Amino acid sequence: MTMANRRRGEIAATIDGQERVLCLTLGALAELEAAFEVEDLAALAQRFSTGRLSARDLTRVVAAGLRGGGAAVSDGDVATMTTEGGIAGFAAIAVDLLKVTFGAGDGTRPDP
Template identity: 60%
Template sequence: MNGARGEVRVDLAGQPRRLCLTLGALAEIEAALGVEGAAALADRLRLLSARDLLVVLAALLRGGGELEAADGLDQAAVDPREAAAAVSRAFVAAAG
């Protein structure tokens, strides 16, 4: 785990996973949610649907190198609270 890079370790569906808000993940999230810029993204993140949460979590997993987990996320038994907490931790870590 590279904390200086903003990586966080989370347990999702009983498995340890690495999340990271990379520039690529950020661009993927903005495109998927139809927003541009940090302020618009922050506003949009307050109103996430379950589908949106999966999109954001998958992008963060890909940013952390967890490609297989990201691709199978829609089939994983991930608790919504667990997913939301993981997303929050990744954004906090990226903020420094």
């Protein structure tokens, strides 16, 4: 079983039948800022706070999280992966990852 440290911004998720750790590291966040063409983390958080995520958004967030967790995957690789619950499962993974990263949902902020 893979151990994720939520205080470090990590989550565990089963993707393609494998337990994986996802983390939006500083590099992963910079990658998402560029992909979503936003100027800073506040704008990135605002972009995600709408609750409206496309399939492309989910692919980018999950792929960046997997790369931040140490996996060598591309966005294209993630687009072909599966998870329990299909698209709803990927949405739940992305939402959980964003909540842990930006400190929402559980009343705590990740340790710096």
